[in-house]
Amino acid sequence: MKNKRIILEQSVLTVVIIYGLAAIARIFRSYYFEFIAGLNLVPGIDRVFLYLGHMWFLLAFVFFSWAVKDEAKYFFSGLKKKNWMLALLGAITGFLMMVICITAASVSGNIIVKPASGPIDVLPFILGAVAVFIQSTTEEIESRGFIFSRLYDKSGSAPYAIIMSALIFAATHMSKPGFGLVPILTITACGLVYALSYYYFGSLWFACFNHMMWNYTQDFLFGLPNSGTPSEFSLMNTTIRSSGFCYDETFGIEGSWFSFIVMSAAALIIFIVGRYCRNKKYTDFII
Numbered sequence: 001m002k003n004k005r006i007i008l009e010q011s012v013l014t015v016v017i018i019y020g021l022a023a024i025a026r027i028f029r030s031y032y033f034e035f036i037a038g039l040n041l042v043p044g045i046d047r048v049f050l051y052l053g054h055m056w057f058l059l060a061f062v063f064f065s066w067a068v069k070d071e072a073k074y075f076f077s078g079l080k081k082k083n084w085m086l087a088l089l090g091a092i093t094g095f096l097m098m099v100i101c102i103t104a105a106s107v108s109g110n111i112i113v114k115p116a117s118g119p120i121d122v123l124p125f126i127l128g129a130v131a132v133f134i135q136s137t138t139e140e141i142e143s144r145g146f147i148f149s150r151l152y153d154k155s156g157s158a159p160y161a162i163i164m165s166a167l168i169f170a171a172t173h174m175s176k177p178g179f180g181l182v183p184i185l186t187i188t189a190c191g192l193v194y195a196l197s198y199y200y201f202g203s204l205w206f207a208c209f210n211h212m213m214w215n216y217t218q219d220f221l222f223g224l225p226n227s228g229t230p231s232e233f234s235l236m237n238t239t240i241r242s243s244g245f246c247y248d249e250t251f252g253i254e255g256s257w258f259s260f261i262v263m264s265a266a267a268l269i270i271f272i273v274g275r276y277c278r279n280k281k282y283t284d285f286i287i
Helices: 004-038 045-067 069-080 084-107 123-155 158-171 181-201 205-221 257-277
Strands: 111-115 236-240
Touching (some): 004 158, 069 123, 084 205, 084 257, 123 158, 123 181, 123 205, 158 181, 181 205, 181 257
Antiparallel strands (some): 111 236
16 A cells, blocks of 8 residues: 555545546536426336436546546546456346345335236336436446545555545435435445446446446336436336335335345355466455
8 A cells, every 4th residue: 555645535536536526417407307307208217317317427428538538548448448257247146136125025024015906008118228328427437436445546555545435425425315324334335335346357348238227227117216316107016014124214125234244145156266266376455
């Protein structure tokens, strides 16, 4: 690890840059949300446009990368190395992880899942997949592409960059309804999953698609809150009965101890697999 003072300064600068860009993006996004609210869109389509609000963050990152060339490499380098196998693996695991959590919440009696009644319009689900992918990819570009990459480059320590990027990722959810101890732990563990996958696989594609399917499954497929933000349109009709070990009435699946265990297990698996796939003489990342 490099000089501690330099690491501290660069860490603070990293946070200032990303939160500064986010603050600017939120100003434009607030006007965008007002405009969308005035259109009185049908349920489902309005949800799609809410997710697309993350485009303002993406535009801020693109502009900053263009204006400050030295920082450009951190934002988008993780997407240049396309790996469709990683993308598929990420999508499948993201879906399965959420289904496991929903099944546990259903078996424990915290929620009741039934098929939605009436005709189903497929267009919001198709557009929703695209919108959620943009939202998830934007967050990965922010938290893993920039925060992790920059901290790793400036500190020379992978453990430091992984842990700090996960904690900062959790902190970005502080304004969500019901945010507390368990959501902090769960989202931090989620951040570890994505940072470890980026570090070991050398690509953001696993993280982007895992993140996308986790959010899409809980929101558009099962109608559950995404980090405390309620869903208003879904394939399944899910009734919330109570909070418990597997579900939190306010924050949703991500506010439960069970989801924290699932995320922690996923992080451990990626760590073990990543270590195994690396050269046996590799000793840079030892915890």
